[in-house]
Amino acid sequence: MLRYSIFFWFILVNDSLLAQHDTTIIQLKPQKIVAFTANKGNVLIHTEAVENIRGAKPFGFSIEVSKQQINQASYNNSSSYARFGWQLSYYNFNTPILGNGTIVNYFLQPIYKLTNRLQFSYRASIGAAYLSSPYNAKTHIDNQNYSSHIVPYMHISAALGYRITNHLAVELNTNFHHLSNGNLTQPNKGLNFTTTGLSLVYNANNNILPTYHAIKNRYWKPQKPWVDVGVFYVPQQDYYNKWQVKRHFALGLTAQISKQVGRTNALLVGGEAYYNSISGDVSTKFLNNNAAVLGGLFIGHEFLLNRLIFSQNIGLYVTSHPSYNSNMYFRLGLRYKLNTHWQIGANLKAHSDEADFFDIRFLYRF
Known part of the structure; x- marks a missing residue:
């Protein structure tokens, strides 16, 4: 399961990207955002026990509401414009063995401004899923991936966003999803799948991100462990x-x-x-x-x-x-x-x- 190192995006992020600090702190209210995403992908076969789902191609959609910090005090903490909010998703796993699922999760998404129109971001999510077709010793023995209706959910993604207007943007994202109940019930091989998604993002305010003066600030170096x-x-x-x-x-x-x-x-x-x-x-x-x-x-x-x-x-x-x-x-x-x-x-x-x-x-x- 963990051979895919599902948090590798975090390690690869370069801290020097857009490193900034300014003595003048600008306070701006968070932006309100609504987004719709369509996803399609593939299941990952991480053990021989789940070979029976090979070839399944999950597809689904999601809607989310979030706020994006654009004030300088928040930006100085992580060199990014932090977006955080809630997402509701539905997936058809494209096989009767797995059925379908509804997922609710909370996410954090640091946004990096590349140009006035182009942005890079990555996201980490945690939540819970309701899955339709768990293992049953009498009626559904083929499902070795999950054995309960309610299952914890984790997710990471990376995305490129492009501003179309001052309120609308599109994002192309690649995602890794993991579902597992942590052995509370058996069997529990877990479900791993990847998707590629296209998002339409609406900003109720203005999606132009402010630009802050960038200087190197290695304040963390003298800190004790x-x-x-x-x-x-x-x-x-x-x-x-x-x-x-x-x-x-x-x-x-x-x-x-x-x-x-x-x-x-x-x-x-x-x-x-x-x-x-x-x-x-x-x-x-x-x-x-x-x-x-x-x-x-x-x-x-x-x-x-x-x-x-x-x-x-x-x-x-x-x-x-x-x-x-x-x-x-x-x-x-x-x-x-x-x-x-x-x-x-x-x-x-x-x-x-x-x-x-x-x-x-x-x-x-x-």
Whole structure:
């Protein structure tokens, strides 16, 4: 699942693009935006278990409402014009195995002004989907991708926009979508698909972005590393027929040190340990290495955008672990800074091509 590195766009973004700072802060009200998008794409076959959906070509449409910051104070935080809002989407997955889905998500979209008419942007979204055709042991055994109607949703995209008038613009975007319930129910191979979309964007105000004086400002260089410590919790999961085990809950501690290396990027190193309450047939070989306490070390990257932090980590177990899991694992996270010290967030942990669990977490920053 995570071999596609779904947050790679954030790492590739160059912090020096349009780096700006000005002592004169211009305050402008956010612009109100409505957009309509039509999408068409392809499913990704990330494991042999979902070969039966090969060739499916999802198509759909979405409508969104958003606000775009154009004041200089906001611009100075990330060297971009931040757009944020809500999107409602419908997708037909083009196969009776997957059915169709309705998605609601919140998104953040930094906009970079290339010329007076041309813009580049990328977007990160998180939300939930209602899917029509989950796995059913009696009536629908072909669907190995998802097994519940309600499924968490993550999405990233990159786009080029062109201003047609002072109110209308078009955007050509490429998208990666991921749906997974984090092993709350089984089976759960997850659904990955890509789409190309064309958007019509209406700005109720004026879509001409202001130009601010650009100077280099590496204010982050002298800053000390951040130290974050916290707790995380994993709720009960469904019985996993393949390995004959069930997770009742997991409760853990995490700690990391991160250093900002650009306006919107930070690198980190850390460790974690958690109590893993799993039960099952003790005679099965898949529990022969199961430990009550699991621990790992990880390195990673964070994308920083005001109060939101998107993280991508690669970890290695330093304790024994169930033999049905690989030695390495991956984490994707989203955190929100409540204030200078406290953070709340969610994290997806996965091995190879399958999710392990979602957790909720609280952290304190020193």
